[in-house]
Amino acid sequence: MASVSMRQMLEAGVHFGHQTRFWNPKMAPYIFGERNRIHIINLEKTLPLYNEAAAFVRQVVADGGRVLFVGTKRSAREAVKQAAIRCGMPYVSHRWLGGMLTNFKTVRQSIKRLMTLDEMAQNGTLEQHSKREAQGLRREREKLERSLGGIKEMESLPDLLFVIDVGHERIAINEAKKLGIPVVAVVDTNCAPDDVDYVIPGNDDAMRAIQLYAEGIADAVLEGRSAIPEVPAGEDEFVELDEEGKPKPRTGAPAPRRGKTAAVKKKATTRRRAPEKVEDDQVEEVVAAEVDDVEADVSPEEFMARRRAALAKRKPASTDAPAAADAPAAATPTTDTPAE
Structure with a gap:
């Protein structure tokens, strides 16, 4: 992982916080002290938290996030x-x-409109309109490009947010919290670290400090992307997932295909057991269990009669039974339910 030293943080001014009168008490664990009424952030806590956040970003990208x-x-x-362009990730830098995030379906419609205008500008269709209409379409395209140009390629919700200044981006963090999207954010002494999963305490105003954060996270993204295993040509691209939906590490033997596994399980569950000896009061249960085996030209009543006859032949004859017991089984009532 691309490491950032404490000296680099000192040179970038990461340790400078805001004035003491604007501080948030929730940031007290990360403050070393104050100097000239300005809080000094403890870099001995910032550096390991930064490395932990970068490791989490790397893992998310390695998992395909x-x-x-x-x-x-x-x-x-x-x-x-x-930084986002360098690592090939979406970004929001204007407003x-x-x-x-919470209404991403509608945002996607605006993105499709932007892509349509881009296509019109490239193939010359835009110039076929009148001068006034073309000017209006150009302005619409520029406005959409400023707001949505960084997420044109983002076809679904992100798996992680990296935020600079949680106070300024409060709306984005609230939307991520509603959707359960983890947040990695730089938090200064005047902000609360609430709703942030991975806090990076540090200066969020100095351009050198922001550049240090952004480049470090971009490096973590590139390292996570390089850790994704490539499937050689000709091999099966089947990936087995665990209970959380993450890919399992490959073992020596290749995993079976899902379709074949499902077919084997289905065949095992539909296998019939050997017929067992049943009593007369269980005849209907036997018929219900074996009704799939009845031929199309045999009615259920006829099959029941055949089944009773077969059972009567297998049962030992009782000495106390009357002679009427040898009568055809069809003459006996089929159920014990009294007639209404």
């Missing part, structure tokens, strides 16, 4: 955008639209 970079403040826009 997607990370959404979020940084819409002016000091973070360019650094977040460049977070309300419902971008």
